[in-house]
Amino acid sequence: MSLNTQNPMSNNSFDLKEILNTYTAQIKWFALSVVVALLVAFMYIRYATPKFAVQTQIQILDDKTSGSELDVFQDLNMLGGRNSKVEDELQLIRSRSNFIRVVKELNLNTKIMVQGNIKETELYKNPPINLSFIAADSILNRANLDFFITISSSTTFGYTEEEDKPVKIFAFGKNIPTPIGDIVITPNVGVFESYKDKKIRVSVKPIEDVAQGYRTRIVVSNPYELSNIVNITLEDPIREKAVNILDALVRIYNGNAIEDKQIIADRTSNFIDERIANISSDLASVDQSAQDFKTEKGVTDIAAEANVNLNVGVANQQELANARNQLNMAASMQDLVQQQGGYEVLPTNIGLADPTIASTTDRYNTLVLERKRLLKSSNEKNPVIVNLDQQIAGLK
Numbered sequence: 001m002s003l004n005t006q007n008p009m010s011n012n013s014f015d016l017k018e019i020l021n022t023y024t025a026q027i028k029w030f031a032l033s034v035v036v037a038l039l040v041a042f043m044y045i046r047y048a049t050p051k052f053a054v055q056t057q058i059q060i061l062d063d064k065t066s067g068s069e070l071d072v073f074q075d076l077n078m079l080g081g082r083n084s085k086v087e088d089e090l091q092l093i094r095s096r097s098n099f100i101r102v103v104k105e106l107n108l109n110t111k112i113m114v115q116g117n118i119k120e121t122e123l124y125k126n127p128p129i130n131l132s133f134i135a136a137d138s139i140l141n142r143a144n145l146d147f148f149i150t151i152s153s154s155t156t157f158g159y160t161e162e163e164d165k166p167v168k169i170f171a172f173g174k175n176i177p178t179p180i181g182d183i184v185i186t187p188n189v190g191v192f193e194s195y196k197d198k199k200i201r202v203s204v205k206p207i208e209d210v211a212q213g214y215r216t217r218i219v220v221s222n223p224y225e226l227s228n229i230v231n232i233t234l235e236d237p238i239r240e241k242a243v244n245i246l247d248a249l250v251r252i253y254n255g256n257a258i259e260d261k262q263i264i265a266d267r268t269s270n271f272i273d274e275r276i277a278n279i280s281s282d283l284a285s286v287d288q289s290a291q292d293f294k295t296e297k298g299v300t301d302i303a304a305e306a307n308v309n310l311n312v313g314v315a316n317q318q319e320l321a322n323a324r325n326q327l328n329m330a331a332s333m334q335d336l337v338q339q340q341g342g343y344e345v346l347p348t349n350i351g352l353a354d355p356t357i358a359s360t361t362d363r364y365n366t367l368v369l370e371r372k373r374l375l376k377s378s379n380e381k382n383p384v385i386v387n388l389d390q391q392i393a394g395l396k
Contacts, residue, residue, distance in 0.1 A: 099211035128192035135181025268347035
C-alpha cells in the first residue's frame with residue numbers, strides 16, 4: 001500500500017496578483033464614483049436651501065374661579081388624561097382666523113424673489129422694489145398672480161407676466177395694468193442699484209391659501225401631560241421671517257384672549273349692576289317696612305326686640321336668605337338666557353353655588369367667541385359654524 005501525501009493548502013491556493021489586477025482594472029470607475037459623489041455633495045451644499053427651526057413657548061394660565069370638584073383631583077394627578085384646558089387653547093391657537101390675521105399683518109401673501117442660475121431667493125428684508133396695489137382688499141385677498149421685473153435703470157424697469165416673453169418698459173411710479181388691478185412700483189432707494197439687470201419674480205397668492213400653508217407647517221404642541229406650557233415651532237429658510245410669524249401669532253392669540261375676557265367681564269359687570277339695583281330696591285322696601293312697623297307699634301329699639309325674640313331663628317333666616325338669593329340669581333340668569341336671541345356671551349362668576357352652571361357657562365362662552373372669530377373669514381353656512389351653532393343651542 002502506498003500513501004499519497006499532498007499539501008492541504010494547494011487546493012485553496014489563489015493568485016493574489018490576479019485578484020489585484022481584477023480590481024485595479026476598474027479603478028477608474030471607483031475614482032469616477034468618488035468624484036461624482038463629491039460633486040453632488042458640493043452642489044447640494046452650495047444650492048440647497050437651509051431651514052431654520054424657530055420655537056417659542058407660551059403658558060396657559062388656569063382660571064380657577066369656575067371649575068368643578070374634579071379639578072382638585074386633576075391637580076393632584078389622581079385622574080389620568082391630558083389637560084383639557086390646554087387642549088382647548090391649542091385649538092384656539094391653530095384657528096384659521098388667527099393665521100389669516102398673521103398673513104394680513106405681515107403681507108405674507110406677497111413674495112419678492114430674485115432669480116439665480118439654479119435657484120431663486122426670497123428678499124424678505126429690504127427688497128429692491130416697493131409694491132402698491134390699487135385694487136380693493138376683497139380682490140387682493142383672493143388674487144393669484146406671478147409677474148417678472150427687470151430693473152433697467154434708476155427710472156425704468158421691464159415688466160412681463162410670462163417668464164420667457166418680451167418685457168414691456170414702464171417708468172417707476174406709473175400705474176401698471178394687471179389682471180388684479182393697477183399696481184404702482186417704486187424703487188427702494190439704496191438697495192435697487194445692486195439688482196440691476198437681475199430678474200425679479202413677484203408672487204401674489206390668495207390669503208386663505210397662504211394662511212392654510214402656514215397652519216399646516218406650524219407645529220403647536222403640549223409636550224407634557226398636565227403641563228400648561230405650549231410649544232410653537234416653525235421651520236423656514238428665513239430665520240427673521242419665522243420669528244416675526246411666531247411673534248405675530250402669539251400677539252394675536254393674546255389679544256383675542258384679552259378681548260374675550262373683556263367681553264365676558266363687561267357682560268358680567270352689567271348683570272351685577274342690574275342685580276345690585278334690584279337688591280337696593282328690595283332693601284329700601286324692607287327698611288321702609290321696618291320703619292312703618294316701628295312707628296305703628298311704638299317700638300323704640302327694634303334691634304333689642306329682635307335679640308330677645310328671634311335669636312333662635314337667626315341661622316334659619318340666614319339660610320333662607322341665601323337660598324332666596326341663589327334663587328333670584330338663577331331666575332335672573334334664566335331670564336337673560338331666554339331673552340337672548342343671538343349669539344352673545346353670558347356673565348360668569350355671578351355667585352351661583354352650583355359648579356355645573358359655571359362650567360357650562362364657560363364652555364358656552366368659549367364656543368360663542370370661537371364662532372365670532374370664524375365669522376370674520378367665513379359665513380354661517382360653513383359646516384364648522386353650523387356645528388358650533390348646534391353645540392351652542394344644546395348648551396343654552
